[in-house]
Amino acid sequence: MTGPHRDDRELLAWLDDRLAAAGRRRTGDVTVPRVRPWGTVMRAETDRGPVWLKLPAPDTAFEVALYPLLHRLAPDHVLAPLAADPARGWLLLPDGGETLRDRPPEEFEQVLPRYAELQRALAPAADELIALGVTDMRPSVLPRRLDEALALVDGVAEVRARRAWFAEIAAGLAGSRVPASLDHADLHPGNVFAADGRCYDWGDSVVGHPFGSMLVALRGAGDRAREAYLEVFTDLAPRAELRQDLRRARIAGNVIRALTWHRALSADPGHGHGTAHAEGPARHLRQLLSASAWQCP
Structure with a gap:
């Protein structure tokens, strides 16, 4: 992100802190591959592969708290979140690889x-x-x-x-x-x-x-x-x-x-x-x- 506002700097600081807690280090800029009315998705490269930062819109912010619950109840069926901050609506996820979109x-x-x-x-x-x-x-x-x-x-x-x-x-x-x-x-x-x-x-x-x-x-x-x-x-x-x-x-x-x-x-x-x-x-x-x-x- 170029020319970050104060909120952007706060978000980046949180990202880097949460990555460090997970034993990772950011190795490049944060890009914003998707912005939709219902949320923004950001990508960051780390020394252990890419990670994804999701910022849902207020009406779908429940997803931030939902991920930890899903992982607690059914850990083999969902991604393990690297970090979740429900109060601020910030969710950090590892990369899950390719999807089935173009598969048979x-x-x-x-x-x-x-x-x-x-x-x-x-x-x-x-x-x-x-x-x-x-x-x-x-x-x-x-x-x-x-x-x-x-x-x-x-x-x-x-x-x-x-x-x-x-x-x-x-x-x-x-x-x-x-x-x-x-x-x-x-x-x-x-x-x-x-x-x-x-x-x-x-x-x-x-x-x-x-x-x-x-x-x-x-x-x-x-x-x-x-x-x-x-x-x-x-x-x-x-x-x-x-x-x-x-x-x-x-x-x-x-x-x-x-x-x-x-x-x-x-x-x-x-x-x-x-x-x-x-x-x-x-x-x-x-x-x-x-x-x-x-x-x-």
């Missing part, structure tokens, strides 16, 4: 059971996650979340007619034998490291039915990927019941994604207008108009 789809499919195991491990901590600031999107509150989305998102008035139907979907999901857990809400190959299948970028995550993660994860995937994921839950319910839960959760996931998109875009004064992301909230809510496509009562 089969590699991502193989990660889904591992991700399901993570969700099983986190289910007992659902209340703790909510207390940390992760948004409550459990089935019992989903009708209210739809009302919030309809009040926030323009151009979707016709979706209001689907509220009673959506409430039935939420009620059915509330009866699922699969307990609530962490839903990444943006699980795709670009958010999974190729070397070990660890997931990252938890800024969109919510607490809800775990199958909501499959709205994004199963796009373009076949039955084999779906069944590989569901296999981890077959001790809880018959597979046919799990498939019904999955359909309901993917419907509900559209409301969740509409709200997470709106939250992210609202961090920018222009609310994302004129960007490729601006239509995200409305696009997801309009999916509720395609009830027949979901094959779910």
Whole structure:
């Protein structure tokens, strides 16, 4: 960073101090490869490889405290943070290597059971996650979340007619034998490291039915990927019941994604207008108009 302001100098001092505590030393300038309404990502070279400094926007700052909790509860499934300062919203992470973004789809499919195991491990901590600031999107509150989305998102008035139907979907999901857990809400190959299948970028995550993660994860995937994921839950319910839960959760996931998109875009004064992301909230809510496509009562 050139010509640092006072806050930049404070941030760099913190970075260097935390690196020293982790047995590392910065060997180059800090670059800023990504600035988005929902957060800024910085990169620094060290004598033990690159590190990443993440500064989420206020509405997604829970991610800073979330990483240490995830690593404590499921250390084999997430990156071990080098440092986290929830009060200032600063998160320091090691480099996880390449992601699965450009890998064959089969590699991502193989990660889904591992991700399901993570969700099983986190289910007992659902209340703790909510207390940390992760948004409550459990089935019992989903009708209210739809009302919030309809009040926030323009151009979707016709979706209001689907509220009673959506409430039935939420009620059915509330009866699922699969307990609530962490839903990444943006699980795709670009958010999974190729070397070990660890997931990252938890800024969109919510607490809800775990199958909501499959709205994004199963796009373009076949039955084999779906069944590989569901296999981890077959001790809880018959597979046919799990498939019904999955359909309901993917419907509900559209409301969740509409709200997470709106939250992210609202961090920018222009609310994302004129960007490729601006239509995200409305696009997801309009999916509720395609009830027949979901094959779910």
